[in-house]
Amino acid sequence: MAALIRGLKAGRALRGLRSVAVQGTLSPQCNNVRRGFHRAALLRLASDSKSDTSVPPPSYHEVHTAGESSSSSAQGESSEGAQSNTSFQDQSGEHGEDYETEEQLQARILTAALEFVPQYGWTVETIAAGAETLGLSSASTGMFNNGAGDLVLHFIAQCNAQLAETLAEQNNLVQLGQAESKKTAEFLKDAVEMRLRMLIPYIDSWPQAMSILLLPHNIPDSLKHLSTLVDDIWYYAGDRSTDVNWYTRRAALTGIYNTTELVMVQDSSPDFEETWAFLDNRIKDVVNMANTAKQVQATGEAVVQGLMGAAITLKNLTGMNQRR
């Protein structure tokens, strides 16, 4: 029991280290120095608290994964840290697991930053505001090499994940027979509408986000997210094709999604009615094209059969088919 309490104190102290305000900007070179300080501080804490087994492993993890904030003296900060750290434990929700990876921390900051987007737009200030609500210093935006791009990509990934989850749930209901399966056109329309509705809270600043996504260094990531989105939607719509249809369907849906998104940012009708009408029309177009293609193919085959029949009739009439 005493060892457990010591372990908790050590964990809290380490979080305190992270939240200390940094003088000057964080740079990658500083990270290693900071990690060194971290480890020194950690060893001092561990030896002071005299707990041998329970403290080092979890704290070592934290040292490995948390890379920011420095301290000149661990002892000085630990008391300060102990006060301002209850928020972390509340947020992580678990008392035993007192470490998280850098990616998880970044994700938390970006999620918190999203509520400031209407105020500051898709910028580094938004991320700083988000970090501050978590009790971190605004200089922790240095963690994000891509700045606002990180925020937009995180938001997109979050929306796509949410959509995939919802579609999977709906799929489960259909599999269990508790819901009707939709026709493909209707399914696509609903899925794209659901995904675009996630943009509504941020629609005023969305053109800024779109332009950030068009920056050359962001294009690969944004294309990856877009292709994952379209693949997910088609998968849950029931597409199991393994030929060139795989590509044509996804290309068509990508076109539909992008154009509808563009219409949405300049749509001022109530509840974006015009956007949904536009979406409906585009999907109808694609369905029409697919049907037309099938009809053309069927007609072509029928024509070929007709011609072969005519040729054979001609051969019969001219007597060329007879055995000599």
Place this chain on the structure above:
Amino acid sequence: MHRFFRPRRMLRDAKQPLLWTAGQLCLNHKPVVACVRGYIVLPPTNDEEEKAMLHRMMRVDHAGEYGANQIYAGQMAVLGQTQISPLIQEMWDQEKQHLSKFNEILAENRVRPTLLLPLWNIAGFALGAGSALLGKEGAMACTVAVEESISEHYNSQIRTLMEKDPEKYTKLLQLIKEFRDDEMEHHDTGLEHDAESVPGYQLMKAIIQAGCKAAIYVSERL
């Protein structure tokens, strides 16, 4: 005349509820008691690199079987009325089975098919028809060359998987070994039926095998 009236089997890929349902149920509740497909061939993994490697392997294998299917189709189109046609039909049916198995795997694991499938469609048919125009021996020589390339390719895949982790990939190894054995059988059948007696056999074989190697290389990446 009957050839033109053979109905086309349209694969309605969006409406395979039974198989798909069973597949979903299989994936959600392991171990499986009553399932149409009793096992999962690709081991589920969270490692991105491993997933990419497995997907690449399945993509190129699918492209290979697709091409082989078209080659036999081309051969049948030319030699369909001759004495060799039952043999070619039999080998074609086995390739169709392989292709449908890979279609299943691709759909189940959401693997992207290669972009060059239309190219392999045309190239395979042209190769099959072209070699068949050289007569039965030409068709057999083409079969020998292609099946040798495919067997070699499957063997290198088996080697890769064995080097990584034989236990994890048991099902996949079993599948590839089975297919490789089928392809070797086709190869031997081709040799039995006077493949080597076609004029320019060595040259033809070298060209076809070079083409196959290039096709495999490109399909893995695209």
